[in-house]
Amino acid sequence: GAGVSQSPSNKVTEKGKDVELRCDPISGHTALYWYRQSLGQGLEFLIYFQGNSAPDKSGLPSDRFSAERTGGSVSTLTIQRTQQEDSAVYLCASSLVPLAGVGYNEQFFGPGTRLTVL
């Protein structure tokens, strides 16, 4: 079946503009994660969705960042008033529902969206 897909693959924007990044998880995966990979910060967690709710937003770097998920499927990460430090590759991953207590379900990563803020 299809893997995690992300769009666009590349996005170039001007400082101050808003951008939307999209993630289509693997069908049936209720858990969805956003990560960011940048030169200065490495790979870092941004937000986690279980269904349509986001129980952990602790990784969002500022209130310019927001994300939503609809229908327990597609997720959109929105960055408002982009800054040059937002330039990074934004990765999305999905998995089956995390197991409570002991257990782990594999995260499958998409190809990422490379965001460049001029």
Next chain:
Amino acid sequence: AQKVTQAQTEISVVEKEDVTLDCVYETRDTTYYLFWYKQPPSGELVFLIRRNSFDEQNEISGRYSWNFQKSTSSFNFTITASQVVDSAVYFCALSGGFRGGGNKLTFGTGTQLKVEL
């Protein structure tokens, strides 16, 4: 807080050499999971292995092997008889198991491996 340290920023070897990538982690969780991912130049993260904290048995998969030692909080990755196709950035990662944050991963900074002819 969880932390993963990959002290080796870049390693260069000649093809057929063995190479070990180091990973040291910190966590207060008694149950946790450790991972290695490969990121080739194409950019996509490729899962290599997952280990549970309660299973310290080392694992071998073809030319890859992993040494997990809880006593030293290390999870090292060895590639035997390296090949040019092994050239990539390798990430070690840690997950503290289920909480409100699901199974979010904490990554190390990565080791760039260059295998030359």
